[in-house]
Amino acid sequence: MQCHRHSFDYQARTLLxxxxxxxxxxxxxxxxxxxxxxxxxxxxxYQDDSKIHWRYIATAENAEADPRxxxxxxxxxxxxxxxxxxxxxxxxxxxxxxxxxxEEGDIDWDxxxxxxxxxxxxxxxxxSVEERDVYVPQFYFLDVLRAEEAGLVPVNGGRYQFNRxxxxxxxxxxxxxxxxEEAREAALLAAEETKRVQRRRVRELNKLGGVRxxxxxxxxxxxxxxDQAPEERGHVDGNDxxxxxxxxxxxxxxxSFAGVxx
Numbered sequence: 001m002q003c004h005r006h007s008f009d010y011q012a013r014t015l016l017x018x019x020x021x022x023x024x025x026x027x028x029x030x031x032x033x034x035x036x037x038x039x040x041x042x043x044x045x046y047q048d049d050s051k052i053h054w055r056y057i058a059t060a061e062n063a064e065a066d067p068r069x070x071x072x073x074x075x076x077x078x079x080x081x082x083x084x085x086x087x088x089x090x091x092x093x094x095x096x097x098x099x100x101x102x103e104e105g106d107i108d109w110d111x112x113x114x115x116x117x118x119x120x121x122x123x124x125x126x127x128s129v130e131e132r133d134v135y136v137p138q139f140y141f142l143d144v145l146r147a148e149e150a151g152l153v154p155v156n157g158g159r160y161q162f163n164r165x166x167x168x169x170x171x172x173x174x175x176x177x178x179x180x181e182e183a184r185e186a187a188l189l190a191a192e193e194t195k196r197v198q199r200r201r202v203r204e205l206n207k208l209g210g211v212r213x214x215x216x217x218x219x220x221x222x223x224x225x226x227d228q229a230p231e232e233r234g235h236v237d238g239n240d241x242x243x244x245x246x247x248x249x250x251x252x253x254x255x256s257f258a259g260v261x262x
Contacts, residue, residue, distance in 0.1 A: 024135070025087060025135070028087050028135040029085060029087055032080070032085045032137065035077070035080050036080035036081050037080040037083055037084065037085045037139075038081075038083065038084040038085070038142060039084070039085060039086075040084045040085065040086045040140065042086070043086045043088065043138070044084075044086070044140055049161065049164040049165055049168055050142075050144075050165055050168050050169075051084060051140035051141065051142060051165075052140060052141040052144060052158065052161045052162065052165055053138065053139075053140055053161075054070055054071050054076060054083075054138070054139040054140065054141065055070045055156055055158075056070065056154055056155060056156055056157065056158025056161050056162075057070060057071050057141055057147075057152050057153070057154065057155065057158060058070050058071050058152070058153060058155040059071060059075060059151055059152060059153075060151050060152070060153050061151070063153050063155050067155055067156075068155065068156060069155070070155055070156060071139075071152070073137070073139070076139050079150055082141060082142060082143055082146060082150060083139050083140065083141060083142060084139070084140045084142050085137050085138070085139055085140070086137075086138050086140070087135040087136065087137050087138070088135070088136050088138055089133055089134075089135060089136075090133070090134050090135075090136045091131050091132065091133055091134065092131070092132060092134050093107065093129045093130070093131055093132075094129060094130060094132050095128065095129060096127075096128055096129060096130050102124070102129045106122075106123060106124055107123060107124055107126055107129055108120050108123035108124065108125065108126060109126055110126075111125045111126045111127065112126040112127070113126070113127070114127075115127055144162055144165035144166055144169060145166070145169055147162070
């Protein structure tokens with residue numbers, strides 16, 4: 001890593017804080033890993049539709065009683081092998097002496113930093129609490145194809161998340177898996193093989209695209225952005241003349257590879 005000498009202290013503090021956060025996170029997630037949860041490498045973003053946040057899931061029994069209720073941590077712990085966990089940082093008020101959580105609405109903030117002032121009836125003195133960082137677990141369902149087996153259903157608008165995860169697993173949400181166990185297993189294996197072939201095809205396309213780019217670079221050196229292949233050179237500003245004149249090689253290549261003319 002390189003940095004300017006004037007920013008060395010800042011970079012050093014940033015790296016130190018990052019290492020401390022990772023160490024603390026590893027410590028907080030260790031108990032979950034020990035009981036069988038999958039500890040995620042990062043917090044799933046909106047683009048990661050294969051993992052379903054627990055607020056969109058409930059047991060079939062609970063969903064029938066209350067469609068707005070989501071699964072509890074106690075219920076998640078019954079099948080940790082189906083869940084990934086990521087801990088987020090939050091803050092909360094706790095009692096200075098006992099460390100027990102305190103609701104913010106129970107604090108009389110007019111007494112802040114004034115020990116001689118009596119709090120209003122039913123409230124507590126602000127000096128009796130302190131703010132602390134806490135790590136809150138967030139659970140993500142990892143295998144939507146086993147939701148029915150686990151007795152789980154979508155709630156709180158989670159049908160989209162379920163359908164999207166099913167599609168990413170290689171299935172049509174309108175065409176459920178076979179009920180027969182052998183046929184179901186065969187369908188899952190076939191879907192996994194299809195995804196494996198697709199991933200291999202993408203890798204082959206990327207390799208062929210790089211080779212063709214370099215060939216065209218030798219024929220049309222004036223149209224080349226630097227001397228690197230597309231996957232190596234990074235982003236080119238769309239306002240740059242080089243971006244407008246660079247040869248387009250991806251579409252014809254993909255068409256020829258897929259057997260599509262023109």
